[in-house]
Amino acid sequence: MRVPFIDLKRSIEPVREQILADWTRCLDHTEFVSGPTVQKLEKELGRVLEAEHAVACANGTDALIIGLQALGVKAGMRVAVPNMTFWAPFEAIAQIGAEPVLVDINPDDLQMDFEEFKRGHEKYRFGAAILVHLLGWTSTRLGDFRKYCKEEGIHLLEDGAQSYGVRYHGESVYTGAEVSTISFYPAKVLGAAGDAGAMFTPNPKLAEVIRALGNHGRAGHYTYDYVGWNSRMGGIQASFLLRMLEQIDAMIDSRLQAEAYYKEFFDAYPQYGRVYTAPEGITGNGYLSVIQSHKVSGDDLAARLRDAGIGCARTYPQTLCEQGPSQGCLRTSDLQHSQRFSRMVINLPLFAGITREECEASAQALLQAFEAL
Numbered sequence: 001m002r003v004p005f006i007d008l009k010r011s012i013e014p015v016r017e018q019i020l021a022d023w024t025r026c027l028d029h030t031e032f033v034s035g036p037t038v039q040k041l042e043k044e045l046g047r048v049l050e051a052e053h054a055v056a057c058a059n060g061t062d063a064l065i066i067g068l069q070a071l072g073v074k075a076g077m078r079v080a081v082p083n084m085t086f087w088a089p090f091e092a093i094a095q096i097g098a099e100p101v102l103v104d105i106n107p108d109d110l111q112m113d114f115e116e117f118k119r120g121h122e123k124y125r126f127g128a129a130i131l132v133h134l135l136g137w138t139s140t141r142l143g144d145f146r147k148y149c150k151e152e153g154i155h156l157l158e159d160g161a162q163s164y165g166v167r168y169h170g171e172s173v174y175t176g177a178e179v180s181t182i183s184f185y186p187a188k189v190l191g192a193a194g195d196a197g198a199m200f201t202p203n204p205k206l207a208e209v210i211r212a213l214g215n216h217g218r219a220g221h222y223t224y225d226y227v228g229w230n231s232r233m234g235g236i237q238a239s240f241l242l243r244m245l246e247q248i249d250a251m252i253d254s255r256l257q258a259e260a261y262y263k264e265f266f267d268a269y270p271q272y273g274r275v276y277t278a279p280e281g282i283t284g285n286g287y288l289s290v291i292q293s294h295k296v297s298g299d300d301l302a303a304r305l306r307d308a309g310i311g312c313a314r315t316y317p318q319t320l321c322e323q324g325p326s327q328g329c330l331r332t333s334d335l336q337h338s339q340r341f342s343r344m345v346i347n348l349p350l351f352a353g354i355t356r357e358e359c360e361a362s363a364q365a366l367l368q369a370f371e372a373l
C-alpha cells in the first residue's frame with residue numbers, strides 16, 4: 001500500500017462545489033484585494049480562536065515581520081528565537097535588521113526552553129523574543145514566558161503558524177498573547193488555497209497599527225503613518241478558508257485520531273523511539289506525527305520508508321544554527337538538544353482524512369525500518 005505524506009484533496013472534496021461557487025462570486029464582484037469576505041473571515045477567526053482582533057495578511061512570514069514591527073522591535077535589537085523551528089522567524093528578525101539570538105529547545109516539550117531563555121536574557125538582554133508554538137502544541141511554560149517577558153520588558157511575539165486549535169490550560173493560545181500570528185500555508189491545520197496568514201491581538205490600538213502596517217502604513221488612501229508593507233488577503237483565499245472552517249473540527253479530530261494511533265502503536269516499542277504528543281495541560285491539534293528515533297538516524301528511516309512507498313518528512317532535518325546565514329549568530333548554549341532531535345526525527349503520514357489502514361501501513365513500515373536498521 002502506498003501512503004502519501006499529505007493529501008489535501010481529501011479536505012477539499014467535501015466542499016469543492018461551494019468553493020467554486022464562492023470563487024465565481026469573487027470574480028463577479030472583483031473581490032481580489034481585501035473586501036467583505038476578508039472582513040467576514042477576520043471576524044470568524046477572532047471568534048473561533050478567541051482573539052479579540054484578527055487582521056488577515058498575505059502569509060505567515062509577513063505576519064511575523066509586521067508583528068515584530070508593531071511591537072516596536074527595531075534594527076539592532078536582540079531577539080530570542082528557538083533554534084529548532086521553520087526558517088521564517090529567523091528571516092523576520094533579520095529582515096527588520098534586528099539580531100537573532102538562538103535558544104535551545106527543552107527535550108521534554110520540544111519548545112524553546114524557558115530556563116535557558118532566562119539565562120540568555122541575563123547575558124544578552126533581549127529586546128524581544130519570538131516564541132513558536134511548535135509541532136501542534138506549545139510550551140508547558142507558556143505562562144512563565146508571558147509573565148517573565150512582561151516583567152522584563154521583552155516584546156513577546158507568539159508564532160502560532162502551526163497552532164490553530166491549540167489550547168493552554170483550557171484557553172486558546174491566541175487569547176493571552178500580546179501579538180500572535182498564524183500561517184494558512186496549505187499544509188497547515190487550517191490551510192488556504194495558496195499563501196495566506198493573519199495576526200491577532202487583544203489591544204485595539206495595536207490592531208490598528210498592524211492593519212496599517214500590512215497596507216503600506218496607510219492613514220488614508222494616499223496618506224501614510226508608517227513605512228509598511230503590502231501584505232493583504234483577497235476574497236479568493238478568504239472564502240476558501242471560511243469553507244475549511246466549516247469542517248475544521250472534524251479535520252482536527254481526524255488528525256488527532258491518527259496521532260493517537262501512532263502513539264499507541266509505538267509506545268509498545270520504547271526501545272526504538274519516542275512518540276511526542278501535546279504535554280499535559282495542553283490540547284494539541286495533531287499538526288504532525290512527531291517520532292524521535294533513539295538509534296537510527298531520521299535520514300536512514302526516511303530512505304527506508306520512501307522505498308516502502310510511505311510518504312514521510314523530517315521536521316526539521318537541520319536547525320537554524322546549521323544554516324549558512326546564521327553563522328556567527330549569538331546563541332545561549334551549545335544548542336545540543338535541538339541538533340540531536342533534528343538528526344533523529346521522523347514524521348509519518350498525518351492529514352485530515354487519513355484512513356486507519358493508511359496509519360497501520362505507515363506504522364508497520366516504520367517498525368520494519370527500525371527492526372532492519
Ligand SMILES: Cc1ncc(COP(=O)(O)O)c(C=O)c1O
Nearest residue numbers: 059060061086088161183184185
Ligand atoms: C513556525 C512557522 N512560522 C512561520 C511560518 C511561515 O508561514 P508562511 O509559510 O505562511 O509564510 C511557518 C510555515 O510555513 C511556520 O511553520
